[in-house]
Amino acid sequence: MAGSVPTVVFVAALVSVGYLISRSLTCLKNGLPPGPRRWPLIGSVLEIPQKHQWVTFSKWSKTYGDIVYLDALGQPIIVINSAKVANDLLDRRSSIYSDRPNLAMANLCGYGNTFALQPYNDNWRQQRKLVSQEFGSSAVRHYHPFQEAEARKLVHGLVDDPTTLPRQTQLRIGTIIVRATYGHYITDENDPFLTVPLTAMENFSQATAPGVWAVDLLPMLKYLPTWMPGTVFLQTAKRWRKIVMAATWNPYLWSKKNLALGTVLLPNLCANTIEASDGKLSEEQEDRLIWAASTVLGGGLDTNESSVLTFFLAMMLNPSMQAKAREEIDRVIGSDRLPVLQDRPSLPYVRSIMIEVFRWRPAAPLGIPHALRQDDIYDGMHLPKGSLVIPNIWHMLHDPTVFPNPMEFNPDRYQGLDSEMDKITNVMFGFGRRACPGKNFAEATFFALVSTVLATCEILPVRDSEGHTVVPHVSYSSGTISFPSPFKCDVKCRSPEAYDLLAQGYSADEAT
Numbered sequence: 001m002a003g004s005v006p007t008v009v010f011v012a013a014l015v016s017v018g019y020l021i022s023r024s025l026t027c028l029k030n031g032l033p034p035g036p037r038r039w040p041l042i043g044s045v046l047e048i049p050q051k052h053q054w055v056t057f058s059k060w061s062k063t064y065g066d067i068v069y070l071d072a073l074g075q076p077i078i079v080i081n082s083a084k085v086a087n088d089l090l091d092r093r094s095s096i097y098s099d100r101p102n103l104a105m106a107n108l109c110g111y112g113n114t115f116a117l118q119p120y121n122d123n124w125r126q127q128r129k130l131v132s133q134e135f136g137s138s139a140v141r142h143y144h145p146f147q148e149a150e151a152r153k154l155v156h157g158l159v160d161d162p163t164t165l166p167r168q169t170q171l172r173i174g175t176i177i178v179r180a181t182y183g184h185y186i187t188d189e190n191d192p193f194l195t196v197p198l199t200a201m202e203n204f205s206q207a208t209a210p211g212v213w214a215v216d217l218l219p220m221l222k223y224l225p226t227w228m229p230g231t232v233f234l235q236t237a238k239r240w241r242k243i244v245m246a247a248t249w250n251p252y253l254w255s256k257k258n259l260a261l262g263t264v265l266l267p268n269l270c271a272n273t274i275e276a277s278d279g280k281l282s283e284e285q286e287d288r289l290i291w292a293a294s295t296v297l298g299g300g301l302d303t304n305e306s307s308v309l310t311f312f313l314a315m316m317l318n319p320s321m322q323a324k325a326r327e328e329i330d331r332v333i334g335s336d337r338l339p340v341l342q343d344r345p346s347l348p349y350v351r352s353i354m355i356e357v358f359r360w361r362p363a364a365p366l367g368i369p370h371a372l373r374q375d376d377i378y379d380g381m382h383l384p385k386g387s388l389v390i391p392n393i394w395h396m397l398h399d400p401t402v403f404p405n406p407m408e409f410n411p412d413r414y415q416g417l418d419s420e421m422d423k424i425t426n427v428m429f430g431f432g433r434r435a436c437p438g439k440n441f442a443e444a445t446f447f448a449l450v451s452t453v454l455a456t457c458e459i460l461p462v463r464d465s466e467g468h469t470v471v472p473h474v475s476y477s478s479g480t481i482s483f484p485s486p487f488k489c490d491v492k493c494r495s496p497e498a499y500d501l502l503a504q505g506y507s508a509d510e511a512t
């Protein structure tokens with residue numbers, strides 16, 4: 001036994017070097033897409049930035065074009081910098097581009113069980129079916145009154161205290177998605193139904209960030225003993241795994257128990273699935289439901305929250321656009337009632353603002369990586385089997401040849417046309433068979449909030465002690481989900497009548 005640990009390390013090192021050499025030799029094949037310089041063994045790993053990769057990938061499009069090839073210690077990576085190429089490959093050839101890469105760090109943390117990271121197999125197909133059924137365009141209509149009521153509560157609360165913007169946004173977005181998934185109504189921002197999944201999502205964003213974890217590039221590192229220097233990631237993974245398990249199991253067990261007691265809010269994803277099986281889910285089916293539900297919760301939290309915060313930021317910086325949206329709402333809806341989701345078709349400017357938020361600062365700038373199942377040829381280039389395929393959504397939405405002055409927030413660029421707006425949602429919710437199944441639900445939550453704010457409030461910059469307006473510096477976090485850096489804004493209600501409408505607008509719908 002005494003010699004076993006050094007032996008393991010030696011064998012791991014030997015196998016790693018062999019693995020690197022074989023992967024490097026594979027990459028010497030002709031016909032690979034262009035990309036930054038690759039060195040023997042390490043490939044282009046030194047060129048891959050640790051943060052805000054989408055910006056560097058976007059710059060590379062000028063030098064290398066729409067498809068950039070990277071080699072990270074032998075792991076082939078294809079970055080797609082064009083919506084057309086993404087459609088050609090991820091949509092049209094989805095039978096071979098719908099796998100997920102084996103993200104070693106995410107797997108160590110337990111995220112590999114979530115259906116967003118499941119390989120393209122039958123388990124994934126069953127989970128996807130469950131979620132698509134529950135969150136399809138007609139099924140989600142049932143949740144509209146609830147989404148409207150929560151949007152009104154959020155705005156009401158912000159008028160009372162605008163400094164609570166991040167906390168209240170988290171609370172309301174969380175309340176909506178937890179209600180639809182498990183039938184539980186959150187009344188308190190310290191509710192573990194909210195706090196535990198939020199922590200799990202914060203960790204997910206880090207655990208899945210491309211190029212950050214050495215173990216993703218050299219999966220054998222996971223076998224290293226934890227006493228070895230450089231293995232802090234193993235302890236991190238152990239800690240994060242406990243959180244993933246708690247975020248997944250506790251809400252489900254609560255939901256199942258309370259469904260039997262008749263104390264859950266209906267409908268919800270778990271109840272509908274359990275009831276559809278007459279309460280006779282097999283162990284395998286139940287396991288699928290548990291992980292599908294926790295993925296839905298995770299998928300619907302940070303993404304929507306990031307978009308809501310970006311909306312407040314964009315509105316504060318663009319008062320004339322707020323005025324134009326108010327004018328549209330006053331003209332179409334009047335001031336006697338608040339907008340509802342059914343008003344969407346008649347409010348093209350409000351819709352354009354919402355879509356421009358999605359384009360200007362996409363919540364998931366690199367989406368979730370796909371994986372290529374077999375060798376492919378595109379435009380004369382060889383795309384190797386096993387490649388990690390990263391759609392650079394941020395670049396696709398900031399390509400100056402498609403969106404002139406892309407950094408400018410400009411809802412008029414769509415001229416109120418759905419056909420133009422669809423170009424954004426077709427990209428920002430991802431591609432092919434892995435495209436976001438929560439799109440309809442997410443858009444409804446976001447429209448409810450955006451239209452309610454614009455109908456009732458003015459978003460203003462705060463003032464310093466000398467009365468000067470404080471304009472925040474716009475910057476965003478790195479990671480799979482990108483958030484605006486903390487900023488302050490003021491939320492002023494337009495009139496006492498608007499304030500009353502907000503308060504009346506949710507009392508009748510409380511927790512339904």
Ligand code: HEM
Pocket residue numbers: 115116117128131135295296297299300301303304307363364367368369370428429430431432433434435436437438439441442
């Ligand atoms: C603004 C809000 C949202 C954005 C920007 C967003 C974006 C995305 C993106 C880019 C992907 C990866 C697609 C791909 O692999 O090509 C994805 C996947 C996913 N999203 Fe969303 N999403 C949002 C809201 C939601 C909501 C509300 C839910 C749940 C109701 C949800 C559930 C999921 C799930 C389960 C997946 C994994 C799908 C799979 O792997 O098959 N998302 N989302």
